[in-house]
Structure formats: C-alpha cells, structure tokens
Amino acid sequence: xxxxxxxxxxxxxxxxxxxxxxxxxxxxxxxxxxxxxxxxxxxxxxxxxxxxxxxxxxxxxxxxxxxxxxxxxxxxxxxxxxxxxxxxxxxxxxxxxxxxxxxxxxxxxxxxxxxxxxxxxxxxxxxxxxxxxxxxxxxxxxxxxxxxxxxxxxxxxxxxxxxxxxxxxxxxxxxxxxxxxxxxxxxxxxxxxxxxxxxxxxxxxxxxxxxxxxxxxxxxxxxxxxxxxxxxxxxxxxxxxxxxxxxxxxxxxxxxxxxxxxxxxxxxxxxxxxxxxxxxxxxxxxxxxxxx
Numbered sequence: 001x002x003x004x005x006x007x008x009x010x011x012x013x014x015x016x017x018x019x020x021x022x023x024x025x026x027x028x029x030x031x032x033x034x035x036x037x038x039x040x041x042x043x044x045x046x047x048x049x050x051x052x053x054x055x056x057x058x059x060x061x062x063x064x065x066x067x068x069x070x071x072x073x074x075x076x077x078x079x080x081x082x083x084x085x086x087x088x089x090x091x092x093x094x095x096x097x098x099x100x101x102x103x104x105x106x107x108x109x110x111x112x113x114x115x116x117x118x119x120x121x122x123x124x125x126x127x128x129x130x131x132x133x134x135x136x137x138x139x140x141x142x143x144x145x146x147x148x149x150x151x152x153x154x155x156x157x158x159x160x161x162x163x164x165x166x167x168x169x170x171x172x173x174x175x176x177x178x179x180x181x182x183x184x185x186x187x188x189x190x191x192x193x194x195x196x197x198x199x200x201x202x203x204x205x206x207x208x209x210x211x212x213x214x215x216x217x218x219x220x221x222x223x224x225x226x227x228x229x230x231x232x233x234x235x236x237x238x239x240x241x242x243x244x245x246x247x248x249x250x251x252x253x254x255x256x257x258x259x260x261x262x263x264x265x266x267x268x269x270x271x272x273x274x275x276x277x278x279x280x281x282x283x284x285x286x287x288x289x290x291x292x
Contacts, residue, residue: 025086033082040074065124065147072149116150119166123147128176134245136175137168143245157245182215183243185252189259190231192269197224197232200268207258208238213251215239230274 045067052066123129124147133144135154142156151163177183191200201222208220220238227233240251263270 029082029086031082032085033078036078036081037074040077041071045070045074065120065149068149069121116166119170120147120149122170123152123166129174133176134178135169136177137164137172139168140164178243178245178248181242183240183248185238185240185248185255187236187252187255188225189234189236190228190271191234192231192272195268197234199266200263201234203262203266203268204234204236204259207262208236208255211238211251211255211258213240213247214255215241231272 048070049063049067052063129135129144131144131146135141135144140154140156140162142154142160142162145153145155145161147153147166151165152169154162154164156162189204191197201224204222205220208214209216214220215238218239220236222234222236225233225235238255240248260270
C-alpha cells in the first residue's frame with residue numbers, strides 16, 4: 001500500500017511539473033491584471049472623478065461619462081499589463097497569423113464602436129451640451145436625458161424616449177433654442193388690407209408688453225413683413241427670460257388668445273378669408289329631340 005501511495009504521489013508531482021510552465025504565465029497574468037485593476041479602479045478613477053467634479057460642478061454629464069471612460073481604460077490597461085508580464089506578448093508577437101487575424105477582427109468590429117465612442121467624448125466635453133438641454137436636429141427634437149459611450153437618449157415632446165447615435169449628433173447641426181438666458185419669439189399674423197395697419201401694430205405691441213413672462217427690455221416690436229395675396233403679414237418679436245420648452249409654448253398660446261380677443265374688439269380682421277375672382281361663361285346646348 002505504501003508503494004501505491006508513493007506511485008500516486010509521484011504521478012501527481014510529475015503532472016504538476018508538466019503543467020507548471022503553463023501555470024506560471026497564467027499566474028503572472030492574473031497578478032499583473034489584479035495589480036493594475038485595483039490601482040486604477042480604487043485610486044486613479046476616484047482621483048480623476050473628484051477633479052472632474054471640482055472643475056465641472058454643474059455638469060453631471062461629463063462627470064458620469066469620464067468615470068465610465070476611465071474605468072474602461074483601466075480594464076484595457078490591466079489586460080495589456082497582464083499579457084506583458086506573463087510573457088504572452090512574445091507568443092502573440094511571434095505569430096503573424098494571430099496578429100493579422102486580431103487586427104482584422106478589431107478593425108471590422110470596432111469601426112462603428114470607436115466612431116461612436118469618439119463622438120461621445122466630443123459631446124460630453126462640450127460645455128454647451130448637457131443633460132437637461134432641449135435640442136433640435138434634422139430628424140427630431142427633445143430633452144437630453146442621458147449620454148452613454150455610444151448613444152444619447154432624448155425625451156421627445158410626444159412623450160417618447162428615443163435613442164440617437166452619437167455619430168448622428170456630432171455630424172449634424174444641433175440647435176439649442178432655449179439654451180441661453182433669453183429667447184426671442186417670432187409670430188406672423190395676417191391683417192386685412194382694409195384695416196388700419198398702424199393701429200394693428202400698436203395693438204400687437206401692447207398685447208405683448210402686457211403679457212406676463214415677456215421682457216420689457218428689449219421691448220416687443222411689430223413690423224410689416226410682406227404683402228400677401230389676401231392679407232398684410234405682420235412680424236411680431238418679443239423676448240422671454242430663462243425659457244423652457246413648456247414655458248415658451250404656454251406664453252405663445254396665451255399671446256395668441258390675447259391678440260385674437262383684442263383685435264376682434266378693435267374691429268381688425270385677422271387672417272381674412274381668401275377672395276378669388278372667377279370669370280367664365282355657361283353654355284346650354286340645344287337638344288335635337290324635344291320630349292313629347
């Protein structure tokens with residue numbers, strides 16, 4: 001029995017010795033990966049996050065995004081360091097087939113992803129693009145709810161939460177109609193040619209001046225914009241302070257109702273009905289046979 005145990009122990013030792021060349025590199029890889037990962041995850045990333053929060057206290061978008069990017073870089077750096085200290089890099093470096101296949105796979109798979117990530121970095125580092133902004137682009141509009149590595153999520157006025165690729169937002173013109181301290185509202189109103197245009201302009205200016213939420217400086221203005229086929233088109237300008245999408249629509253609706261009531265009381269016609277002059281003649285053909 002003692003001889004049997006000895007033979008089994010010898011076999012175990014022999015097997016361990018055979019696998020030892022493979023276990024040592026794996027151990028070095030795990031050790032190198034763990035060291036870089038722990039340092040980056042618990043020391044480097046928190047330090048960078050504190051710096052970002054201190055320099056951008058009112059920009060939660062960049063705080064969240066930079067933390068995600070740093071953590072991703074930490075994982076990549078830990079994997080590369082583990083490969084380096086374990087000696088696997090020599091195997092990869094001596095294998096032209098592995099390098100070619102890896103390069104091709106990475107190039108094909110990461111083409112779109114890298115473009116989206118770069119676009120995401122551009123968006124989060126832009127001080128004029130933040131969560132909570134109301135934006136407009138060629139295919140839609142809405143309020144920015146979140147920005148990730150690849151996409152931006154936007155809440156539309158219709159209540160939908162849509163996902164927009166970051167490459168779309170960085171390749172198109174993006175406008176922020178309510179992004180500054182003041183917003184100019186432009187209204188177009190048709191006035192009948194028979195009415196007093198100066199009186200109508202005065203009523204339009206005074207209605208905007210008396211409206212709650214409209215700034216007194218700069219004062220509201222009204223101009224004759226163009227001569228339409230059926231009415232004189234008047235352009236009205238007034239300014240709103242600290243606007244939001246809902247606030248702007250509410251003020252515009254209130255102004256439209258106030259203008260309608262005021263001009264009707266003054267006897268001024270808004271957007272008169274179209275009039276067309278028709279010319280022609282009617283002919284009645286004689287019937288060859290009259291009814292009996």
